[in-house]
Amino acid sequence: MKAPVFEAGNVTKVFPGVLALDEVNLKLASGSIHALLGENGAGKSTLIKIMTGVHRPDGGVMKIDGQPFSPHTTRDAISSGVGVVYQERNLIPQFSIAENIFLERLSAKPLQRIDYPALYADAQKWLDLLEIDARPETQVDKLNVARMQLVEIAKALSLNTRILLLDEPTASLTQHETETLFGILNRLRENGASLVFVSHKLEEVQEICDRVTVLRDGRNACESRALHGLDRQDIVRLMIGRSEQIPQWNQRDISGDKVALDIRNVATQDGHRDINFQLGKGEVLGLYGLVGSGRTELAKALIGAGNVTSGEIRIDGEIAKIGSVADALHQYGIGYVSEDRKGEGLILIHSVLENAGITVWKRLKNAFGLLSDRAVVNSVDPVLKKLEVRTPSSRQIVGNLSGGNQQKVSVAKWLAANVKILIVDEPTVGVDIKTKAYVHELIRELADSGTSILLITSDMPEMVTVADRILVMDEFELRGEIVNDRNYDLVSERIMHHIHGSNEEAAE
Amino acid sequence: MSGIEIDSAAVPEAAPKQGRQLGPLQRFMLSNEFGLIVLIVVFAVVFWTVSPMFLSKFSLYALGRTSAVNIMIGFSMMVVIVTGGLNLAVGAIGVCAAMACGWLMQAAGMNWVFATLGGLAVGGLLGAVNGVVIVRSGLHSFVITLATMSIMFGMMIFLTQAESYREISPVFTGFGRMKLWGVVPPMLLMTIVVGVLLWVLFTFGSLGRQILAAGANPAAAELSGINVGNMVIWCHALSGMLAGIAGFMLVSRTGAAIPSMAGQLGQDWLLPAFLAPVLGGTLLTGGRVSVLGTLLGGFLVTMLTGGLLLMQVGAFWIQTYLGLLLLLAVLLDLARRSYLARNKLV
């Protein structure tokens, strides 16, 4: 390996009560795309924040070109040539592309008149380089997500960035957009840039990266290793510390069960067409799709939070009219565990009791509309116990619980309401491996006790572990159905075939 | 910038962020309400030392009457703040309801019971209109109520031609002058009764809890089967009625329904309306409420105003003190919260 452009040696970061990074090493070479991998909470984002000056390390050294590098602010990092493109958009929506690209440069001279023609001409060079097909004076809120991302890359590069960190850059891109992005990244690599690629999608990592650093529990599981010769299984082993185990749960017989939810020719305002599927009583039906494929939107339409424009929904054989979430819950017993726990799942400033009891208030109120705490506790406590929610008391504020316990509370409220059908949306994003296994067992247990479950996930191992049958969704349509025979390679290949196969057809 | 944000998953499962366990008494002593009670006692002693007149029957009676109105105005704002919104039109609605009540008594010759009910209905209706427009348009309550305060007040002035109604039912005016046991104005009791009802609503009522949930996190509440829009409309209707009651109290005190009783566009009510709940620890971002705090906050504000007047600091400077008080209150609350957070006592 050539002399590294960037080097981190024994970087350590302590947060109150947590050792987030424990003597982590990283070497970046010029003209290289370096994968930074690890499970949620392994320390990737902490490392990125230290490299970009958001956090300061508690130990260790960083060097750029052999010179010590210790940024105090993002600005320091930028002036040393370290740039980052975060997952969330960091553009001023009302400003033009050109102004966004050069915002940093503009704010340096607050009272010098902006030369717009020159600004647009400069910006055009970056747009040409990155093949962004838009005029520099276009307002960025008129761009789609992929182009906004490219504008952010242009913004980072315009600051003489030599080390560019990309945090999940493909998360909201379509396949085609991803390929365009990869073309651009490859070109930047040829020009000598040093890129860091953070992603959960191992297929993409293998396609584009040349070196890899894996973090596990805040430590290096491997450091700046050549990616060549590592296969998916090897990488996963590095990430989770053991090989990717697909628990061999026995096949459940679901053929004789009654149909709990029957969806016929459903279309929605979000753009779903001809959605047909049946969910059996006590079945775990997987709904696989990438982000943006319309899975969450379908779930929300089914529980009355979106609009079903045509088609028929039958519950236990009867046609259901679901006008609101309240209808879905109180009349038909359908619940929805949101993927966005903090935004949509829980009320963080309220207590465990309030959060878990929110679904039963209407049922428990007396003739005057009043509730007794005891009644709520009686219906919520058994569920909290069953789920082993660890909290000092049910009066504890939910925001103070750990991620795993919060997730349990967001499931508990539906169990307290005795739902018969539970839609679970990406239940294990952001939880550690132990909790993940627990959530899987929980889903299985619920199904065994008769609850019908629609499991939405883009986590392939999770899907293969838990689901009985798998539906594949892409671009707001169902592409196919697979009976899960728990053979990971076979099932994942078939799922991918359904998605990519349909893309190829569409391209023709 | 997110200075100390870390991945939630990075927090080990076995270490819930939990500080020392506190007993109920300690908990109360760290609460906002306790702080207010201390302040009320301290200031009462100070005013009494400076001017023994402060604890005279007359002075206490006046304090009771004024605080009844201020607390009611505070309640009116409080029930909207819990939804995470605000209602600039409290004053305008309060005056509209009072003028409607006055018109019903004077021009329509109605009996006071029906006139009051009619005025209350006007207040509730105007509030509900605010709520409906906010929910339907999806815009922030600030700009909507800013517009409607102007519209409602303007319509009221147009309809009444800025004339007062002075033929108020004697029952009404008698209520305003009545004294129980020599010092207690029945108005204050009425305010306390309303406070208790509100407390019951938010503590034991299914509706109250749904309102709090909707205020704290509308998306989560909606996905848990709560009709957030309806909650907002309810709160604004309730706010309108409470503002109406505050207006009636002023009418019964002065013996007339006067269009200017809350100043230009009803703006004079804005400060007391926000002071009471903010001092009382009601979260401006919604989802948390303290009825007792609002009551104590409204009382403290009134007492300070009365006490300062008694100390002859100059009536014209009162507003400055009240403004400084609001600033001080929010800054102290900030300090208290960060102290509690630092010591993990929340």
Add this chain to the structure above:
Amino acid sequence: MKRELWNQDWFGPFAVTVLAIVIVGALKPSFLSPFNIQILLLAISVNALVAFSQMVIIAIGQMNLSVGAIGGLAAISFAGMMEVWGLPWPVAAVLSLGIGLLAGLTNGLLCAYTGISAFVITLATLSVFKGFNLGITEAQPFYDVPEMVKWLGNATVLGPIPWLVLPFAVSAVALWYLLFRLPLGRSVLAVGGNTHAAELSGISVPRIVVFAHSVSGLLAAMAGIMLVARLQLGQPSIGDDWLILSFAAPIIGGAVLTGGRVSVGGTCCGVAIVAIITQVLVLFNIDPFLVQVVLGGLILWAVGVNRIREVRGQRKAAAAGI
């Protein structure tokens, strides 16, 4: 920058203004009489500064309830310094502008460094400043305003154009130049558009907040001083009725309350529309009390239009996929 004319923020309000002038002028020729135009311009000049004062704060996505209180305080300081201390009017004016600046600076520092919402801060300072005003004047006006000031407040430069148009025109151009040509002003809009992104681009958000509030205070003070010249006395109640107007005009002009988007031209048109409507009510003998109703209605209409435009813009972007 090279957007179509009808897509410009100010085009809608401008079209409405022109249309209103044409229609009212046709129905009531006296509307276009030099005297009436002078009255209109006087009202527009003062009100535009009130609106600008709020617009700068809307640009950073906040609100300033104390605009009127600052204006009133500056107004009575101006009149008071001339009457009580006998200061020459230019000195009094500069000092009063300084008071406005200081008041705005206080707002800005409190908003930027305590993290408390601008709404609560400015509600409190509204009361503080108003209290100063009443404490100083004891609610009595200062009557002794120098002749020169009285003359400036009502005399005309050319035809029906009053002198007071001058400060208005200068501030409008200066604000436009600041917000749309200077990096400092772009930073103000950047903070309103996306605070986090602005911060990551090296913009000091607290400083920008302080700057915007200071400018707001200065503009409010200027409006107050101009009003003293126009009314020929230092009324303590100056500023009491600015709140609605200060929001109405920028919103009619296309400003978005969440920040990042304001239009100087649009705001001027917003002020003109309000002034024309007020005049029309007088000319057609309609009850002047209805002005408030119309103002409130205009705000609702304008936020509705802005909202529809926003939603349509998003849909168009999604459909075109550019």
